[in-house]
Amino acid sequence: xxxxxxxxxxxxxxxxxxxxxxxxxxxxxxxxxxxxxxxxxxxxxxxxxxxxxxxxxxxxxxxxxxxxxxxxxxxxxxxxxxxxxxxxxxxxxxxxxxxxxxxxxxxxxxxxxxxxxxxxxxxxxxxxxxxxxxxxxxxxxxxxxxxxxxxxxxxxxxxxxxxxxxxxxxxxxxxxxxxxxxxxxxxxxxxxxxxxxxxxxxxxxxxxxxxxxxxxxxxxxxxxxxxxxxxxxxxxxxxxxxxxxxxxxxxxxxxxxxxxxxxxxxxxxxxxxxxxxxxxxxxxxxxxxxxxxxxxxxxxxxxxxxxxxxxxxxxxxxxxxxxxxxxxxxxxxxxxxxxxxxxxxxxxxxxx
Amino acid sequence: xxxxxxxxxxxxxxxxxxxxxxxxxxxxxxxxxxxxxxxxxxxxxxxxxxxxxxxxxxxxxxxxxxxxxxxxxxxxxxxxxxxxxxxxxxxxxxxxxxxxxxxxxxxxxxxxxxxxxxxxxxxxxxxxxxxxxxxxxxxxxxx
Numbered sequence: 007x008x009x010x011x012x013x014x015x016x017x018x019x020x021x022x023x024x025x026x027x028x029x030x031x032x033x034x035x036x037x038x039x040x041x042x043x044x045x046x047x048x049x050x051x052x053x054x055x056x057x058x059x060x061x062x063x064x065x066x067x068x069x070x071x072x073x074x075x076x077x078x079x080x081x082x083x084x085x086x087x088x089x090x091x092x093x094x095x096x097x098x099x100x101x102x103x104x105x106x107x108x109x110x111x112x113x114x115x116x117x118x119x120x121x122x123x124x125x126x127x128x129x130x131x132x133x134x135x136x137x138x139x140x141x142x143x144x145x146x147x148x149x150x151x152x153x154x155x156x157x158x159x160x161x162x163x164x165x166x167x168x169x170x171x172x173x174x175x176x177x178x179x180x181x182x183x184x185x186x187x188x189x190x191x192x193x194x195x196x197x198x199x200x201x202x203x204x205x206x207x208x209x210x211x212x213x214x215x216x217x218x219x220x221x222x223x224x225x226x227x228x229x230x231x232x233x234x235x236x237x238x239x240x241x242x243x244x245x246x247x248x249x250x251x252x253x254x255x256x257x258x259x260x261x262x263x264x265x266x267x268x269x270x271x272x273x274x275x276x277x278x279x280x281x282x283x284x285x286x287x288x289x290x291x292x293x294x295x296x297x298x299x300x301x302x303x304x305x306x307x308x309x310x311x312x313x314x315x316x317x318x319x320x321x322x323x324x325x326x327x328x329x330x331x332x333x334x335x336x337x338x339x340x341x342x343x344x345x346x347x348x349x350x351x352x353x354x355x356x357x358x
Numbered sequence: 359x360x361x362x363x364x365x366x367x368x369x370x371x372x373x374x375x376x377x378x379x380x381x382x383x384x385x386x387x388x389x390x391x392x393x394x395x396x397x398x399x400x401x402x403x404x405x406x407x408x409x410x411x412x413x414x415x416x417x418x419x420x421x422x423x424x425x426x427x428x429x430x431x432x433x434x435x436x437x438x439x440x441x442x443x444x445x446x447x448x449x450x451x452x453x454x455x456x457x458x459x460x461x462x463x464x465x466x467x468x469x470x471x472x473x474x475x476x477x478x479x480x481x482x483x484x485x486x487x488x489x490x491x492x493x494x495x496x497x498x499x500x501x
Contacts (some may be wrong), residue, residue: 020453052431052452052453052470053430053431053471054431054452054470054471054472054486055470055471056471056481058471058481058483059468059469059470059471059483062469062483063468063469066469090481091481099372099483102368102369102372103372103373103469103483105373327491331491335491346430347430353429
């Protein structure tokens with residue numbers, strides 16, 4: 007049975023802030039931060055957006071592109087590290103809002119930036135085993151960065167949703183494999199507003215080791231080489247890491263171009279690889295082979311080998327905004343408005 | 359508002375589900391259990407009816423003196439939307455500047471946070487309206 011992507015949808019908030027504006031407020035060289043991180047702007051959620059609204063909009067865009075009856079969806083998993091509730095699943099609201107309730111299973115996932123791809127793997131298992139006809143996997147975040155911290159220059163918001171099934175598959179997932187260790191590169195303790203990180207420790211022993219190993223394991227398992235793929239998507243905490251890891255693995259800049267969004271929208275955490283993959287699917291042709299590797303701090307990587315099928319031509323890709331449409335729909339904020347929108351200003355009374 | 363009271367109205371708020379009178383065919387939003395025109399003839403005949411979510415701005419007002427829950431969003435726009443099904447719905451216009459809103463502007467429903475019962479209370483979600491974005495065609499699909 008071929009299991010894969012039946013439809014997909016993306017969502018990005020329209021607000022942006024530039025690193026130069028963040029640096030201006032904190033007395034840092036925002037221009038240098040922008041250059042070093044290769045981030046020109048990052049997305050910012052408006053005060054009435056959170057992971058639930060982003061997940062729903064992405065899932066609705068996914069449903070607009072296909073003719074699947076939402077009542078045939080047997081599972082919804084939402085991966086995020088910024089679920090609005092500590093206890094009450096994001097997926098329950100998503101299920102109700104896409105009319106998939108009530109005969110399905112729902113759960114929220116958390117694995118730093120790779121919870122969305124972990125959700126895709128779970129749905130693959132459920133569909134492949136015949137337990138459900140369709141599963142929905144969503145990766146979305148409104149990620150947090152402490153004021154003045156290096157993370158503030160990259161932590162952004164957005165998400166993408168995938169309908170996983172075995173009928174009318176537009177992109178077959180040939181294989182997936184994961185690599186997971188106990189690596190404390192980035193964490194957030196219960197009740198804390200902002201995460202902590204190990205600075206440079208987040209690089210070699212964390213991001214690069216996990217992505218490289220998962221990628222090599224998948225290439226070995228498939229018997230493929232980087233040149234066999236038209237597109238590659240790597241987790242993108244900044245604009246530089248994915249370019250470097252691609253080069254180390256033997257992928258060209260052209261192969262990662264379509265899925266590299268962080269320079270324009272920042273690091274959308276659980277949304278990063280799902281959005282990059284959606285951006286690739288927006289332009290993919292039948293027969294295209296896609297290599298995707300997500301990374302989540304803590305730490306682990308999920309790697310995917312995907313082949314686009316002829317069915318992509320029957321998917322109504324123009325029934326929902328493309329990732330490019332969403333990236334280009336933007337309004338820049340000054341730091342004061344950004345701080346107000348992100349709840350960084352202590353308010354009196356009802357407005358939080 | 360109590361948790362249960364809001365919860366009862368989740369369906370119309372999430373999915374713009376109104377009601378259609380099985381006797382005269384009139385549409386209502388929010389949904390009604392009895393048609394105010396057909397009265398007892400409509401009892402048991404009111405069917406759920408989902409609005410498409412698209413419409414145009416009939417009239418609007420810019421709110422500068424906001425209730426506390428909307429303090430972060432002011433100035434914001436509240437409008438009456440003439441839905442494509444000829445039903446009128448009141449809602450907030452988002453994702454554009456108040457100066458960009460015009461009578462006749464095409465809008466589509468999206469879901470956003472409507473408010474919350476304080477920092478530890480339930481979060482309310484529901485429809486708001488944003489200007490229609492025309493999706494671009496995918497680039498050069500292969501033959």
